[in-house]
Amino acid sequence: xxxxEIVSISPFFIVQDVARAFSFYRDRLGxxxxxxxxxxxxxxxxxxxxxxxxxxxxxxxxxxxxxxxEPSARWDAFVFVPDPDALAAEFTSRQVExxxxxxxxxxxxxxxxxxxxxxxxxxxGRTRP
Numbered sequence: 001x002x003x004x005e006i007v008s009i010s011p012f013f014i015v016q017d018v019a020r021a022f023s024f025y026r027d028r029l030g031x032x033x034x035x036x037x038x039x040x041x042x043x044x045x046x047x048x049x050x051x052x053x054x055x056x057x058x059x060x061x062x063x064x065x066x067x068x069x070e071p072s073a074r075w076d077a078f079v080f081v082p083d084p085d086a087l088a089a090e091f092t093s094r095q096v097e098x099x100x101x102x103x104x105x106x107x108x109x110x111x112x113x114x115x116x117x118x119x120x121x122x123x124x125g126r127t128r129p
Contacts, residue, residue, distance in 0.1 A: 010046075010053040011077040014063050015118045018045045021056045024117050028096050052079050063118040075113070076120040084111040084125045104128060 015021045019042055025031040031047035031054070038044065043058045054077070067074035081087050088102040091114070099121060100113035111125015 008051050008053065010055055011120075012055040012057065013076070013116075013118065013120050014061060015056045015058055016063065018042045018056050018058050020117060021045070022047065025054065028094055029091065030094075063120065065115075065119040065121060067121055068119065074121045075123050077122045079122055079124045080126060081111070081124050082126060087124055088112050 013021070018037065022033050022036075022045060025047045026033055029049070031049040031052075033045060034048045034053075035044075035046040036042060045056050047054050047056070065074075066076050084102060088098070091098075096114060098112045099115045102110075102112040104110050105125075108128050109123070109125050110128050111123055113121055113123050115121050
């Protein structure tokens with residue numbers, strides 16, 4: 001029996017302001033806004049880039065990124081990219097600041113981290129051969 005395929009997984013981030021999240025991910029990281037809220041009250045939205053998708057929702061509570069719960073588990077999302085060096089160069093050209101620079105990590109990965117305006121930490125990278 002063939003196992004059904006799972007194509008992707010999408011983190012769901014509670015944010016202070018969906019429009020502000022859109023601005024960062026669209027203008028700084030090159031994501032596309034694919035869904036916006038309901039009516040005049042923008043409280044939910046989705047951004048995509050390639051196979052990566054992130055959902056945002058503003059519900060009147062403070063965001064709680066992983067590093068605030070447990071400093072040793074700081075990533076809120078691992079974003080697989082086949083060429084982290086090229087993506088780091090693109091982000092650098094857009095003046096995106098990294099919370100951890102592009103490097104080979106002790107756990108066999110190559111990539112970099114950045115923190116968004118709500119404090120969520122994303123690692124963009126891949127395993128090393």
